[in-house]
Amino acid sequence: MLYNMHEQIELRQPASASWRRWLRWLGGYLAALVAVGGGVLLWGWLVEWQQYPPFILPSPARVWQKLGEMAFAGDLWRHIGATLAAIAGGLALGLGAAFSLGYLLGKHPRLERLTAPYIVASQSIPIVAIAPLVVIWLGSGLASKVAVTALITFFPALVATVVGIRSVDPDLVDLMRSLRATRGQILWKLELPAALPIVLGGLKLSVTLAVVGAVVGEFMGASAGLGYLINLGRGILDTPLMFVAIGLLVGIAQTLYLTVVLLESRLLRWQR
Amino acid sequence: MTPPIFVADSISKKFVDGRPLQALLPVSFQIEAGEIVCLVGASGSGKSTLLRIMGGLMASDGGAMWFAGQPHRAPNPAIGFVFQKTNLMPWRTVLQNILLPIEVQQKKVKSVDQDRARALLGAMGLDGFEEAYPRQLSGGMNQRVVLARTLLQQPRLLLMDEPFGQLDALTRERLNLELLRLQAAERMTIFMVTHSITEAVLLADRIFVLSERPGRLAEPVVVGLPRPRTLAMINTPAFGAVALRIRALIGEHGEREAEPTRSGF
Ligand SMILES: Nc1ncnc2c1ncn2[C@@H]1O[C@H](COP(=O)(O)OP(=O)(O)O)[C@@H](O)[C@H]1O
Numbered sequence: 151m152l153y154n155m156h157e158q159i160e161l162r163q164p165a166s167a168s169w170r171r172w173l174r175w176l177g178g179y180l181a182a183l184v185a186v187g188g189g190v191l192l193w194g195w196l197v198e199w200q201q202y203p204p205f206i207l208p209s210p211a212r213v214w215q216k217l218g219e220m221a222f223a224g225d226l227w228r229h230i231g232a233t234l235a236a237i238a239g240g241l242a243l244g245l246g247a248a249f250s251l252g253y254l255l256g257k258h259p260r261l262e263r264l265t266a267p268y269i270v271a272s273q274s275i276p277i278v279a280i281a282p283l284v285v286i287w288l289g290s291g292l293a294s295k296v297a298v299t300a301l302i303t304f305f306p307a308l309v310a311t312v313v314g315i316r317s318v319d320p321d322l323v324d325l326m327r328s329l330r331a332t333r334g335q336i337l338w339k340l341e342l343p344a345a346l347p348i349v350l351g352g353l354k355l356s357v358t359l360a361v362v363g364a365v366v367g368e369f370m371g372a373s374a375g376l377g378y379l380i381n382l383g384r385g386i387l388d389t390p391l392m393f394v395a396i397g398l399l400v401g402i403a404q405t406l407y408l409t410v411v412l413l414e415s416r417l418l419r420w421q422r
Numbered sequence: 423m424t425p426p427i428f429v430a431d432s433i434s435k436k437f438v439d440g441r442p443l444q445a446l447l448p449v450s451f452q453i454e455a456g457e458i459v460c461l462v463g464a465s466g467s468g469k470s471t472l473l474r475i476m477g478g479l480m481a482s483d484g485g486a487m488w489f490a491g492q493p494h495r496a497p498n499p500a501i502g503f504v505f506q507k508t509n510l511m512p513w514r515t516v517l518q519n520i521l522l523p524i525e526v527q528q529k530k531v532k533s534v535d536q537d538r539a540r541a542l543l544g545a546m547g548l549d550g551f552e553e554a555y556p557r558q559l560s561g562g563m564n565q566r567v568v569l570a571r572t573l574l575q576q577p578r579l580l581l582m583d584e585p586f587g588q589l590d591a592l593t594r595e596r597l598n599l600e601l602l603r604l605q606a607a608e609r610m611t612i613f614m615v616t617h618s619i620t621e622a623v624l625l626a627d628r629i630f631v632l633s634e635r636p637g638r639l640a641e642p643v644v645v646g647l648p649r650p651r652t653l654a655m656i657n658t659p660a661f662g663a664v665a666l667r668i669r670a671l672i673g674e675h676g677e678r679e680a681e682p683t684r685s686g687f
């Protein structure tokens with residue numbers, strides 16, 4: 151062909167790249183494992199050395215034993231389930247509201263200027279300060295936990311959506327218009343994929359905050375949940391119980407975060 | 423003689439958001455079917471504005487347009503548009519990008535369309551790159567993808583806004599020749615904005631010159647060089663003479679813009 155002589159380009163995908171990426175992934179995985187293992191060892195050694203009583207700082211073995219007891223007694227699952235329900239409900243509500251409002255505000259800057267004072271104000275009040283109010287309004291059941299979680303996940307997702315929609319290349323909008331695309335086609339084929347990288351960035355923040363929201367909600371007088379267990383453990387000086395609950399919360403947050411990371415690497419393959 | 427494929431009657435544009443700006447004075451012209459018309463003019467003279475109005479992307483302040491004998495206002499699938507900037511969707515592969523117009527207009531991509539798209543890519547020297555993403559290709563290749571995307575719709579009129587402006591001279595010449603070949607094969611009509619006088623003379627049957635802001639059209643220059651055009655023609659006296667006339671026309675209108683440092687007489 152006429153061109154290829156002058157325009158030889160390499161696709162940036164040499165054969166060994168995927169192999170090397172896999173090695174790097176494995177390396178990162180091992181590093182994380184070593185870090186966690188080292189931390190646990192250090193913790194065990196500290197307890198041994200200082201001879202702390204379990205209500206100050208229980209040993210890893212003690213916490214592990216507590217986890218086993220609770221898992222077999224059957225009560226643990228109910229609490230995990232309650233917290234997961236609050237997180238799931240809060241995320242669904244908070245993200246649903248953030249995506250739809252964010253889309254609207256992204257498309258209509260004037261509307262954003264009108265609502266910005268309220269949105270910023272809602273964010274400058276710490277969530278722990280509103281949570282008691284929410285409990286008064288909605289009671290101490292699942293509804294208030296969902297509401298608190300929704301409130302805290304809302305803002306990062308909203309900002310990311312607004313910025314994401316604003317980042318859509320106006321030339322591509324022109325292209326879609328010149329093709330006489332419908333609004334729905336512009337949304338699905340242009341706006342969503344274009345905003346996705348930024349929205350996923352916001353989502354990473356939102357999912358980790360969702361765990362915070364659920365726990366804050368459960369602190370305000372719930373009868374189940376990992377947050378409730380922490381409160382309970384504090385009351386009866388059952389520190390191993392608190393450690394179990396905290397460990398599980400960290401696990402949930404990690405899982406949520408990694409899910410978004412996985413989603414990112416699936417959906418944004420074109421960026422690499 | 424067949425009627426003109428495109429007629430513009432006193433179309434103009436004044437931007438009113440912010441400081442009022444008359445970007446385009448009323449202009450009128452005709453484009454014959456099968457001809458190549460190039461539009462040259464200083465930057466800011468309203469070339470892109472005119473093209474966007476012709477494509478139905480922007481409303482004219484007055485006047486009227488006809489395309490293929492019908493009144494024309496809104497975007498029309500039979501009018502292809504190649505924008506100034508390479509506008510591919512970075513998350514779509516080359517093949518997916520090329521099929522976008524078909525997806526949008528027919529809702530479903532048939533295997534016939536796939537085959538046509540692949541054939542077109544092959545004809546444009548892009549075979550093997552169907553599954554590549556735009557960021558993996560050079561600027562010239564991407565602009566060729568844009569061209570393929572537009573051509574797959576088989577437009578009757580192709581509007582192009584400085585399509586090769588960001589490319590190096592070699593790639594640009596090559597794409598010019600390719601465009602001439604395709605235009606002859608597909609019997610397309612092309613209206614192209616360019617800031618290169620050489621490119622305009624090489625491609626065009628007629629050249630429109632837009633004066634500096636606010637834009638006003640001078641009498642079209644008929645190029646009159648034989649077809650097929652070749653790069654060797656660039657060094658002929660006839661080519662030089664046309665280029666000189668264009669330069670003079672731009673100078674007449676756009677002197678201040680072209681040479682901003684010269685003051686007084
Ligand atoms: N949407 C717009 N709003 C206001 N002014 C604009 C807009 N688009 C273009 N202009 C102005 O109109 C003039 C002509 O622009 P344009 O048609 O892009 O010129 P050209 O393509 O010849 O360089 C310029 O001064 C530009 O700043």
Ligand SMILES: [Mg+2]
Pocket residue numbers: 469470471506583
């Ligand atoms: Mg322009």
